[in-house]
Amino acid sequence: MKTLFTALAVLTLTLFGCQQSRGMNEENNKKMEEMSGETRTAVFAGGCFWCTESDFEKVPGVIEAVSGYTGGHVKNPTYEQTSAGGTGHVEAVEVVYDPRRVTYGQLLTWFWRHVDPTDGGGQFVDRGEQYRSVIFTADEEQRRLAEASKKELAASGRFDKDIVTEILPLGEFYRAEEYHQDYYEKNPIRYHWYRFNSGRDQFLEKVWGEQSPESIPEAGGKMKSDAMNMSKESEMSAAAGMEKEKTYIIPDDEELRRRLSPLQYEVTRKDDTEPPFNNAYWDNKEEGIYVDIISGEPLFSSRDKFKSGTGWPSFTRPLVPENIVEKEDRAWFTIRTEVRSRHADSHLGHVFKDGPPPTGLRYCLNSAALRFVPKDKLEEEGYGRFLKQFE
Secondary structure (H helix, E strand, O other): OHHHHHHHHHHHHHHHHHHHHHHHHHHHHHHHHHHOOOOEEEEEEEOOHHHHHHHHOOOOOEEEEEEEEEOOOOOOOOHHHHHHOOOOOEEEEEEEEOOOOOOHHHHHHHHHOOOOOOOOOEEOOEEOHHHOEEEEEOOHHHHHHHHHHHHHHHHOOOOOOOOOOEEEEOOOOEEOOHHHOOHHHHOHHHHHHHHHHHOHHHHHHHHHHHHOOOEEEOOOOOEEEOHHHHOHHHHHHHHHHHHHHOOOOOOOHHHHHHHOOHHHHHHHHHOOOOOOOOOOOOOOOOOEEEEEOOOOOEEEEHHHEEOOOOOOOEEOOOOOHHHEEEEEEOOOOOOEEEEEEOOOOOEEEEEEOOOOOOOOOEEEEOHHHEEEEEHHHOOOOOOHHHHHHHO
8 A cells, every 4th residue: 555655646746747847848948939039138226126026027028037236346246245235236137128029218118117216215115225226228329218218207297306316337237146036926925015015016106196007118109008917016015005904803713613614614723625626616717806714804816716627726826915824834745835814824725836827826725714705795795995806
């Protein structure tokens, strides 16, 4: 019996490994194919490079955004050296783009709509020389376009203070440590929490309003909307603000045993797992949101639900990241990442890094830990703030 178990385990791991390798190869091949054509680079500094990289990687035509350091006098600086100050370097992002799909001028427009160009002491909560906003130009054409765009922004009357973003010649660009690359994808919960508390999106919403950075001019001046993915951070940030003000009352264990079904109790309180393909929401296609079965705190949206083939409801990202807690799970002879609800501390399921775009994540959940609120019941049940998602 042990031999059979071992053989099955090896087969499962082999199949999983093949799927992972195939997915990675397809992604790498796509990137290599894109980079085999004509590409150009542009370098921008807009505060913390986690946010700047995340923002630029959403632009159609951008192949890659790399976090790094530039503008200073120290060779091969580390994050610790740059953070300590005195190197002259700033946290910057090198943007590799396809000029047939997006122009340098359009990237400039995108940059201005993601920074506070009037703040010379840093960006948002990040203070210090390493967080100041800078456009680094590689040649005379980039310098000319950058200067013209800065002058145009100043004349727009959008800001009541001077535009102090620097325009400097590009020197050596040093790639940052690997753990900084794609930080928003590797650590989505921490990243969204940091971004919300930075005040970045709140500032942009205040300044740009309906012209916030969810759209970028295509070649020829037409506006191309990428709002479905790009407005998500703003939606989650706004929801997070409301969540901070909300108090959840969690019944005691005796009351929970009365209210919940035996399966719901075992899943949420004993970390059990319900059977696949035999649960309430694995195949639910209705529009609405999923809330914690105990507290009612909003967790996931049908807009981020996808068919994973596992037999459990699966999502690419949380509706309100601040309501999700990740924990290391070493059960079943492996290491996984468990997800729990913040207020009720319900066991929800696990998150895996084999999901579809735009996050590459798969939140695999138990229906027994969730309650579905249909779109037409959101207002009635106190979740009206999420209705904008379904317009």
